[in-house]
Structures are given as C-alpha cells and as structure tokens.
Amino acid sequence: MTTITFKDETSGKVVQMPVLEPTYGHRVVDIGKLAKEFGYFTYDPGFMSTASCQSAITYLDGDKGELLYRGYPIEQLAEKCNFLEVCYLLLYGELPDAEKKQVFETSITRHNRIRENLRRFFHGFNYDAHPMAMMTAVVSSLSAFFHDRLNVLKDDEDRMVTARRLIAKMPTIAAACYKHSIGDPSIYPRDDLSYTGNLLYMMFSLPGKRYEVNPVAERALDVLFTLHADHEQNASTSTVRLAGSSGTNPYAAVAAGIACLWGPAHGGANEAVIRMLDEIGDLSKVESFIAKVKDKNSGVRLMGFGHRVYKNFDPRARIIKDICHQVLESFGHDPRLDLAMRLEEIALSDPYFIERKLYPNVDFYSGIIYSALKIPVEMFTVMFAIARAAGWISHWIEMITEKDQKIGRPRQLYIGNSRRTVPVLSERQ
The missing domain is CATH 2.20.28.60 (Rubrerythrin, domain 2)
Incomplete structure (x- = not known):
C-alpha cells in the first residue's frame, strides 16, 4: 500500500x-x-x-467535463435509456435486461399512488404554500404511512421496496403539490402511462377533459430526469448521507435532502436563469448586461454559467441544449432562447469568461424547457427533486450498508470566548 x-x-x-x-x-x-x-x-x-465517503455510484471529472453513472457516460444513458432504467442502474449497479426492466417498471407503477389520508394532508397547507415546502413535509410523512417496511438497517428487501416506493411516489406528490398551489383537485396516476407521461398527465389534466401526453414533452422530461438523477457528493446528497448516518428512516433523510436542494445556490439555479433572461428582456440589452457582469462592483452575476466542480463544459448542458431546441420546435419559439444563445456565444468567445472557465451548466437551458412545457418557476426545483430522489436513495443504501459506517460528526475550529466565570446577578453590567 x-x-x-x-x-x-x-x-x-x-x-x-x-x-x-x-x-x-x-x-x-x-x-x-x-x-x-x-x-x-x-x-x-x-x-x-x-x-467524505467511498462510493461506487457516480464519478465526475470537472476538468474533462465527464460524468459517469456506474461507469456509463451520461451521454450514452441519455440517448439509449429511459429514466427508470437509469434508476435501476443507480440502485442495483447494472442496467436491467428486458425482463428485469419490465418487473421494475411494473413495481414502480404498483407503488405510484398515495393513500387518501395522505392526499388529505395537502388540505392543511395554505393555498400559496411553496411546492418545495409541501414536498419536504409530505415525503417526510411517508414514514408514518409505510412504517411496516422500515426494517431497512437489517432487511435488504425492505430497503429496496422503500427505494422503489419513493421513486414511484415522487411524481404523484409533485403533481399534487402543483394542483394544490393552483386550487385544483389532485389527479390519480394512470397505469398505461410512462413515468414522465404520468407526471404531465397528473399536473395538467382536468376533470371531464381528456389530456393527451405530448411525446416530445414526455421525452424531454425523461432526459432531464436522467441528467439530474445523480451528481456525486453534492450538498443535498451529502445531507441525505449525513442524516441517514444517524439511522433515521430513509424518508426523513431524503426530506432533508429536499430541504437542502431548495437553497438557491443548489437546486434553484435554473429559476435564477429564467429571472435573469426576463430581466435582460431583449437582445439589444445583452451586451450592456455582460458589461455589468464583468464589472466586479456591479453585483450582477451571469447565472447558469460555471460550476463548483466543472472547469470545462458541463456534459449535461450539451444534451439539454439539443433537447431545448426540440421542445421549442414543438411548442413554439421562446424569445428567451435567443437571449440564452447570445449569452452563450459571447461567454464562449470572451477572454474574461474563458480565463475563468465559465461554461454553460445544466441549469442554463433547463428552465427554458420547463417554461415551454408550462411548468411554473416555483415547480422547477420540485422537478429536480423528482429526478434526484433516485440518486439520494441509492447513496443512502450504499451508506447504510458500508461495513465501517459511522454517524457523521464533523469537527470544528472553535474561535469563541475562552473559559469565563459567571458573575452573580448584582455584579453584571
């Protein structure tokens, strides 16, 4: 050694x-x-x-712009697999054959409903509650409904049932969050629809009016979910691992990850991109906006560029850009795409951004796709959470099955007061 x-x-x-x-x-x-x-x-x-750990799930090389799930390049998975195949890969370590794929997808369909008393839980939220607040609470509450299969520290089958149950219910919970936010009744999933097809159906169908799932939208969401499924030891995944290290149930650990993802420095970046594009508003204002970005005293940031890890082009950004064009060809042109492409053109040719290795990341085009699909900005991070749940639960399983697993306990550098003596009340100033 x-x-x-x-x-x-x-x-x-x-x-x-x-x-x-x-x-x-x-x-x-x-x-x-x-x-x-x-x-x-x-x-x-x-x-x-x-x-913070050893892991066999995901590897990324920020200098090369490379992302692998279980050794498979993200570009190949996005092209050749659907999201549930990727979920299976993250959970079990290998891609499923035809028989295993069918069994897994059937299991997801079987678990995709939420119980009526859980459905009534949504009535306790205010009409303007943020969807991420609702999702955090509802996912955490799942342990109260499925405590019979929570012998997860010792029973492998309980772990995998819990994992499949979580992945299956995330779209149903997300759609119910959306429906509550607009004052509509929630919709039951259908057994004949795909994972992302069901999400679109539950979000946008109305009682008495048949909803047809657009295959372009269905495929776009499937690819987006694949690209967001995992990303190594990011803040929310590390949160799930840290919470899970105490032995808490997996729903509580994942709820902690959802709460972390809600932070604007993590899962809220694509929402920030949309707000930036709306603020720019017109192609004629792009150059002046870039000038503000380059002025360190302006406080203006170019959202959707650069990454904590990637120092090269985010491989997911290339895929999303192509998907974005496909979606807008089907749903109609969005002027924000013109702004985004102009910003990208300038950033990739300007020495200021090149020297700082500021390349488009996964969030730069994803918000435009969600907007084209009529998904409101408040739901962007919820979409992220649906996808990332597969990675979170996979890391949680890996963590609790490690032979040397211990409860997380970071150290600190204490810089407070030195030891003092408490004075009697009459002597305190």
Missing part, C-alpha cells in the same frame, strides 16, 4: 498514513488517525479537499 509521510515539525513525530487509490480521479489520503497521532484536526470549509 502506498503511504504518505506526515511530520510534526514541533514535536518531530513522523507518521505514515495510507493513500487510497480510486478507479478514477484524485488519490485520497486516509487521515483517520491524524487526531490520535498528532492531536490535530483538518480545516476545510465546504469540504473542498475532503472525501
């Missing part, structure tokens, strides 16, 4: 620590004994240089 030498210049103590070899990516130094051997912790805000 490769090791690396740590030496404390103060004490002169020298300790060898193992270097862990990945399939791809950076090697990782196992510093688990650092505190015991030297009496030091490490300080790494945002975990920029810290591997």
Whole structure:
C-alpha cells in the first residue's frame, strides 16, 4: 500500500498514513488517525479537499467535463435509456435486461399512488404554500404511512421496496403539490402511462377533459430526469448521507435532502436563469448586461454559467441544449432562447469568461424547457427533486450498508470566548 509521510515539525513525530487509490480521479489520503497521532484536526470549509465517503455510484471529472453513472457516460444513458432504467442502474449497479426492466417498471407503477389520508394532508397547507415546502413535509410523512417496511438497517428487501416506493411516489406528490398551489383537485396516476407521461398527465389534466401526453414533452422530461438523477457528493446528497448516518428512516433523510436542494445556490439555479433572461428582456440589452457582469462592483452575476466542480463544459448542458431546441420546435419559439444563445456565444468567445472557465451548466437551458412545457418557476426545483430522489436513495443504501459506517460528526475550529466565570446577578453590567 502506498503511504504518505506526515511530520510534526514541533514535536518531530513522523507518521505514515495510507493513500487510497480510486478507479478514477484524485488519490485520497486516509487521515483517520491524524487526531490520535498528532492531536490535530483538518480545516476545510465546504469540504473542498475532503472525501467524505467511498462510493461506487457516480464519478465526475470537472476538468474533462465527464460524468459517469456506474461507469456509463451520461451521454450514452441519455440517448439509449429511459429514466427508470437509469434508476435501476443507480440502485442495483447494472442496467436491467428486458425482463428485469419490465418487473421494475411494473413495481414502480404498483407503488405510484398515495393513500387518501395522505392526499388529505395537502388540505392543511395554505393555498400559496411553496411546492418545495409541501414536498419536504409530505415525503417526510411517508414514514408514518409505510412504517411496516422500515426494517431497512437489517432487511435488504425492505430497503429496496422503500427505494422503489419513493421513486414511484415522487411524481404523484409533485403533481399534487402543483394542483394544490393552483386550487385544483389532485389527479390519480394512470397505469398505461410512462413515468414522465404520468407526471404531465397528473399536473395538467382536468376533470371531464381528456389530456393527451405530448411525446416530445414526455421525452424531454425523461432526459432531464436522467441528467439530474445523480451528481456525486453534492450538498443535498451529502445531507441525505449525513442524516441517514444517524439511522433515521430513509424518508426523513431524503426530506432533508429536499430541504437542502431548495437553497438557491443548489437546486434553484435554473429559476435564477429564467429571472435573469426576463430581466435582460431583449437582445439589444445583452451586451450592456455582460458589461455589468464583468464589472466586479456591479453585483450582477451571469447565472447558469460555471460550476463548483466543472472547469470545462458541463456534459449535461450539451444534451439539454439539443433537447431545448426540440421542445421549442414543438411548442413554439421562446424569445428567451435567443437571449440564452447570445449569452452563450459571447461567454464562449470572451477572454474574461474563458480565463475563468465559465461554461454553460445544466441549469442554463433547463428552465427554458420547463417554461415551454408550462411548468411554473416555483415547480422547477420540485422537478429536480423528482429526478434526484433516485440518486439520494441509492447513496443512502450504499451508506447504510458500508461495513465501517459511522454517524457523521464533523469537527470544528472553535474561535469563541475562552473559559469565563459567571458573575452573580448584582455584579453584571
């Protein structure tokens, strides 16, 4: 085993620590004994240089612009597989054959309804409640309805039933959130529709009026969900793992991930892109907007460009751009696409953005697609959550089945007051 030498210049103590070899990516130094051997912790805000776990699910290379699910490139999965096949891949580690695909999709259909008392839960929310607030609460409440299959720490079948149940119910819950927000009754799913077809049907069908699922919209959502299904150890996935490490039930852990995703620095980015394009409003104003972006004192940001991890073109952005054109060809042109393409053209040729490696990310075009499908901005992050639930539950299963799994307990650098003595009341100023 490769090791690396740590030496404390103060004490002169020298300790060898193992270097862990990945399939791809950076090697990782196992510093688990650092505190015991030297009496030091490490300080790494945002975990920029810290591997929090071992995982075999997803790998991304930000420098190369590469994303793999279980070793398969995202470009191939988006082209050749549907979202439920990708869910199966994330959960089980391999793509399903025809028989396993049918069994899995049948299982998802069997679990896609929500009980009537859970449906009534929505009546307790105010009419203008944000859909993400409702989704967080409803997903967490699932443990109260399905506690009979929550022996998840010991029973593998209970884990997989819970995973399938969660993936199946996310579109139904999301559609119910939307319907409540507009004052309409929720719609039951249909067994003859696809995963994304059912979502569109439950969101947009009306009582007494037959709704026909547009195949372009159906396929666009399926690809978007595939692209959003997982993204390694991002903030929400890490939240699910940290919450799950305490042994809490998976619905509560995933609800914690949904709450994290709601943050504008994470799942709300495509909404911010739409608001930016609406603010620009016209092609004639693009250059002046770019000038403000380049002025560090203006406080104006170019949303949908750059990424915490990617220092090259986000591979998902290329796929989404093509899907965006297909959707608008079917649903009608959106002037915001012209703005988006002009912004991209400038950013990819301007030294200011090139030097900073600011390339379009997955959020840049996804909001335009959602808008074309008549999905309101308040639902954008809900769409993200539907897709990411597959990754969250896969990481949760991986985490709780690790042989050396421990409850998460980060350390801190304490910078508060030194020890003080409490004065009697009469002496306090």
